[in-house]
Amino acid sequence: MVSSRMRVYLMCWLFAVAALGIIVLQYVRIDNALGDTSLLTGYALYTTLVFLALFNLRKRLSMLPLGRASTWFALHIVIGLLSVVLFWLHTGTFWSLGLYEQVLMLLFYGACLTGITGYAIQRIIPARLIQTEYEVIFERIPGEIAEIRAEVESLILRCTDVSGADTLARHYTETADWYFRRPRFLLSHVFGTQAGEHWLHQNIGIVRRYLRDSELPYLDRLYELGQRKNRIDQHYALQGLMKIWLLAHLPLSTGLITLATWHLIIVHVYAL
Amino acid sequence: MADVVSVARPQRWDTPFGPDMTDADVDELLRRPEIASIDLDRFPAHTPLAGILRNDTRLVRFAPGDIVVREGDYGNSAFLILDGGMRVVIAPSLPRNLLGRQVVERKGFFDSVAQLWRNSWVPEIRDRPGESSRMVRDADLRGSARAFLQDIPAIIDQHRTASISAGTLFGELAALGRIQRTATVFAETDTLALEIRWQGLRELRKYDEGWRRQIDATYRANALKNHFEENALFKGLRSQALEKIVETTLFETYGSFDWHASYRQMRQTGGDVLDDEPVIAREGNYPDGLLLIRAGFARVSVKLGNGRRTLTYLGAGDHYGLSALYDGWKSGEAGALDTTLSALGYVDVLRVPAGMLEEHLFPILTPAEVPRVGELVARSLDEDALMEWAVEERYVNATQAMLIDLQKCTRCDDCVRACAATHEGNPRFIRHGRTFDNYMVANACMHCIDPVCLIGCPTGAIHRSVESGNVIINDDTCIGCATCANSCPYDNIRLVEIREETGAVMTDPETERPIMKATKCDLCEGQLGGPACVRACPHDAMHRIDFRELEEAAKQW
Numbered sequence: 001m002v003s004s005r006m007r008v009y010l011m012c013w014l015f016a017v018a019a020l021g022i023i024v025l026q027y028v029r030i031d032n033a034l035g036d037t038s039l040l041t042g043y044a045l046y047t048t049l050v051f052l053a054l055f056n057l058r059k060r061l062s063m064l065p066l067g068r069a070s071t072w073f074a075l076h077i078v079i080g081l082l083s084v085v086l087f088w089l090h091t092g093t094f095w096s097l098g099l100y101e102q103v104l105m106l107l108f109y110g111a112c113l114t115g116i117t118g119y120a121i122q123r124i125i126p127a128r129l130i131q132t133e134y135e136v137i138f139e140r141i142p143g144e145i146a147e148i149r150a151e152v153e154s155l156i157l158r159c160t161d162v163s164g165a166d167t168l169a170r171h172y173t174e175t176a177d178w179y180f181r182r183p184r185f186l187l188s189h190v191f192g193t194q195a196g197e198h199w200l201h202q203n204i205g206i207v208r209r210y211l212r213d214s215e216l217p218y219l220d221r222l223y224e225l226g227q228r229k230n231r232i233d234q235h236y237a238l239q240g241l242m243k244i245w246l247l248a249h250l251p252l253s254t255g256l257i258t259l260a261t262w263h264l265i266i267v268h269v270y271a272l
Numbered sequence: 273m274a275d276v277v278s279v280a281r282p283q284r285w286d287t288p289f290g291p292d293m294t295d296a297d298v299d300e301l302l303r304r305p306e307i308a309s310i311d312l313d314r315f316p317a318h319t320p321l322a323g324i325l326r327n328d329t330r331l332v333r334f335a336p337g338d339i340v341v342r343e344g345d346y347g348n349s350a351f352l353i354l355d356g357g358m359r360v361v362i363a364p365s366l367p368r369n370l371l372g373r374q375v376v377e378r379k380g381f382f383d384s385v386a387q388l389w390r391n392s393w394v395p396e397i398r399d400r401p402g403e404s405s406r407m408v409r410d411a412d413l414r415g416s417a418r419a420f421l422q423d424i425p426a427i428i429d430q431h432r433t434a435s436i437s438a439g440t441l442f443g444e445l446a447a448l449g450r451i452q453r454t455a456t457v458f459a460e461t462d463t464l465a466l467e468i469r470w471q472g473l474r475e476l477r478k479y480d481e482g483w484r485r486q487i488d489a490t491y492r493a494n495a496l497k498n499h500f501e502e503n504a505l506f507k508g509l510r511s512q513a514l515e516k517i518v519e520t521t522l523f524e525t526y527g528s529f530d531w532h533a534s535y536r537q538m539r540q541t542g543g544d545v546l547d548d549e550p551v552i553a554r555e556g557n558y559p560d561g562l563l564l565i566r567a568g569f570a571r572v573s574v575k576l577g578n579g580r581r582t583l584t585y586l587g588a589g590d591h592y593g594l595s596a597l598y599d600g601w602k603s604g605e606a607g608a609l610d611t612t613l614s615a616l617g618y619v620d621v622l623r624v625p626a627g628m629l630e631e632h633l634f635p636i637l638t639p640a641e642v643p644r645v646g647e648l649v650a651r652s653l654d655e656d657a658l659m660e661w662a663v664e665e666r667y668v669n670a671t672q673a674m675l676i677d678l679q680k681c682t683r684c685d686d687c688v689r690a691c692a693a694t695h696e697g698n699p700r701f702i703r704h705g706r707t708f709d710n711y712m713v714a715n716a717c718m719h720c721i722d723p724v725c726l727i728g729c730p731t732g733a734i735h736r737s738v739e740s741g742n743v744i745i746n747d748d749t750c751i752g753c754a755t756c757a758n759s760c761p762y763d764n765i766r767l768v769e770i771r772e773e774t775g776a777v778m779t780d781p782e783t784e785r786p787i788m789k790a791t792k793c794d795l796c797e798g799q800l801g802g803p804a805c806v807r808a809c810p811h812d813a814m815h816r817i818d819f820r821e822l823e824e825a826a827k828q829w
Contacts, residue, residue, distance in 0.1 A: 004828050062690035062808045063384045065801030073810035122682045130678050130710050242682050
């Protein structure tokens with residue numbers, strides 16, 4: 001059965017390809033008549049850029065029945081990809097010579113690349129987050145880590161009180177404290193390697209042989225808390241990645257729209 | 273080994289309904305004709321009538337105009353008028369604003385857009401208490417406030433009402449059947465009433481023939497025939513046959529009316545829910561009648577290995593045991609039940625005797641109309657895992673559970689922002705909750721079929737919307753008592769401190785405590801386009817669903 005998501009994408013592709021087909025036909029007609037095609041492709045491209053920017057506006061107008069954001073998102077993806085074709089059709093080159101054009105192209109390519117990267121991140125990361133079998137709200141992560149650290153520290157103190165030995169406490173202050181202080185091994189989590197888990201296993205393992213029997217349950221609990229912290233770190237890295245790409249995409253897109261508008265004004269003032 | 277602490281086992285009457293009831297009150301009640309006619313010897317030693325009166329009832333005084341029960345409310349108690357008089361509003365119903373209900377008007381386009389600049393950065397801004405406070409009588413020392421009607425003569429003049437006097441019992445069907453009150457009753461004069469909570473009412477009905485006859489007769493006369501007529505199984509029966517069935521049907525109740533309290537406790541402490549569920553019919557036993565679910569939910573399970581596997585769950589209008597009875601009648605040999613039926617929290621059951629079915633229903637029933645569990649048993653554990661989880665977590669109670677597909681959700685919080693944008697800047701749910709595989713049920717009001725949060729609201733502020741059926745809170749009449757928030761088994765109602773536009777927290781001048789209001793998802797009642805959260809999700813990860821429709825709906829996602 002075709003899911004509603006696929007149906008929406010299919011419709012968007014049909015619509016976008018049809019629109020592009022009409023523009024290309026018109027382009028060929030003007031070109032064959034030895035006319036200027038840049039106005040057609042330029043306005044078509046500018047319209048798509050404005051439409052792409054409207055997606056952000058739609059998000060802010062969630063109180064109005066402006067259609068589902070998922071439909072807008074599908075259109076954003078499809079039209080965004082087709083705008084690359086329009087862009088090449090308009091510029092007729094992969095890299096222009098003029099400085100202003102080069103800045104425009106840089107912004108366009110930047111917005112496209114960050115957009116495609118963002119889309120890939122959004123499709124891949126959620127599935128990886130499920131595999132942690134843990135769920136946490138991004139903004140609560142510092143609080144969660146602080147809670148774990150407080151529990152670990154009280155555990156270490158209890159261990160010292162009960163066993164009368166400070167081996168685990170010394171080991172904690174020398175090395176493990178570093179791990180529990182803030183999110184660690186972020187790049188490893190982004191690339192899906194197990195550096196955090198490996199470090200934890202190693203760090204717990206090296207002290208085990210020096211502990212008394214009465215200290216071992218505390219070490220095991222420390223390991224459990226460390227594993228929980230590792231999963232939270234994973235969320236911090238991956239959820240952070242899902243947010244951070246927008247910090248590149250949005251400024252690039254804003255810059256692109258601004259310069260494209262200026263470009264349009266300049267063309268109308270001096271070239272027509 | 274863990275330390276063991278010895279404590280007294282909790283008893284049923286540890287928390288009396290009315291803590292102020294005295295022995296003198298009980299003696300006085302025992303002399304009243306409605307109570308004096310009860311045969312004391314029929315009550316077991318552990319549940320004497322005096323104990324019921326002492327612990328399951330309370331004396332309530334109403335001033336003229338006080339609303340005793342509101343049409344549409346859910347309640348867990350009935351009232352016996354002892355002294356004074358009340359009026360029941362027959363038609364037309366009282367306007368919703370008089371009952372403390374919210375009249376939600378759909379926003380226009382410009383009002384919707386204006387939310388962009390009208391929403392404040394300060395959370396939970398409210399106007400100073402005004403109109404609403406005039407509808408709620410001040411809380412007494414026990415903290416109970418009450419909505420009241422100001423102009424009784426005008427109400428009597430404009431509405432058809434009936435007078436009810438001392439000796440009248442009302443509200444028993446809503447209390448026992450967990451259904452909405454069908455009419456509004458208010459005090460006409462200074463009135464003393466005996467409020468009987470459902471547990472006491474159940475015992476009175478169980479041990480006293482007179483009370484049982486009265487309650488059952490009211491139910492049979494008012495609701496039972498309709499219930500059968502609405503059930504597809506009995507559609508083909510003639511009126512006379514239906515009446516005979518109505519006459520012989522037995523009423524049964526399983527589980528606890530207050531299931532949400534024990535369920536919350538169980539969720540916090542862990543434990544196997546299935547072990548505590550009261551069994552209604554057991555696998556392998558012979559059925560003596562068809563069980564019809566009238567209210568609540570029941571789990572159908574089979575033994576599997578060392579545990580029990582949930583095949584499905586039944587809700588109001590569903591029936592159980594038909595195939596075993598029908599096969600037995602066809603073959604002439606008694607057929608055993610192939611599944612177990614147990615109560616999910618609280619369930620109200622009608623038992624139609626087998627003899628009645630054999631005489632009236634089976635002759636017109638074709639084998640194809642008899643549902644079988646074979647198809648359900650053939651499904652793999654994996655196919656049913658989500659449903660098993662939903663039953664375990666009691667999410668089956670939901671009509672609008674907020675289900676998030678974590679496989680698609682990018683945690684962008686557009687849903688939360690959309691919710692805030694449509695609620696004066698205050699989100700009404702938390703994008704967090706219990707998870708199973710790639711699904712999460714977020715902490716958003718599920719607009720339950722059995723809305724336990726509605727029980728006990730002293731002002732009727734939390735209610736079901738007449739238009740949409742959604743459970744909503746009238747902010748104006750909410751007194752912040754937290755009854756609803758404490759009752760919600762899913763922690764989906766939040767109490768918030770209200771503020772002035774300056775950001776200052778409003779406090780009660782007498783106690784200097786902050787004034788609280790209960791808040792929750794209202795499914796964007798009054799907003800254009802329905803729930804903003806669902807529409808705002810760019811990845812179609814969020815859905816508002818009824819778990820009964822989950823499988824079909826999931827195919828579309």
